[in-house]
Amino acid sequence: DAGVTQSPTHLIKTRGQQVTLRCSPISGHKSVSWYQQVLGQGPQFIFQYYEKEERGRGNFPDRFSARQFPNYSSELNVNALLLGDSALYLCASSLANLGYEQYFGPGTRLTVT
């Protein structure tokens, strides 16, 4: 079975631009979470979606938004990009909302210049 897939793999944007990152969960998984990982740090939680509803939000500004589609895929949007948004953005899927392991995709490397 295919694992979590993310697109694009790499992305270079300029300050002030907007970006959309995409994630497809493992087949049968209904929950998707987004994390930001800065070099040398552990992943930091951004959002969790379950059954197309937002179930959790981390300490990130309103420039960050996300949504989940009926097929359980998800998009993460970041507006007004800052240099500090440069990071590896990870998507993780799990069977349900609580009590299940999260399986991560390969990530999208975002560079803001």
Place this chain on the structure above:
Amino acid sequence: EDQVTQSPEALRLQEGESSSLNCSYTVSGLRGLFWYRQDPGKGPEFLFTLYSAGEEKEKERLKATLTKKESFLHITAPKPEDSATYLCAVRPVGSQGNLIFGKGTKLSVKP
């Protein structure tokens, strides 16, 4: 505040030299502790879930244990292919399923 601290930050071993990685956590209540392996530039790979003190899980050369305040990842007779960053994460009671990660331990195993 819920937090996870991993030590050491980096560990260099000779092939076959066994050692342990530590993960200390402070949470109001624990719904699960998770170990992941991460290779450079890639997403974390799930290794283990531990739910209660005294629980142990094994996979090949890796063994994870859990107490009320910390977890250990024991690596027995490591090989160069075990070189990676090992991440520990907790899911606190009351969270919406999100994980809180430590900064990781970067393990290098030399032949």
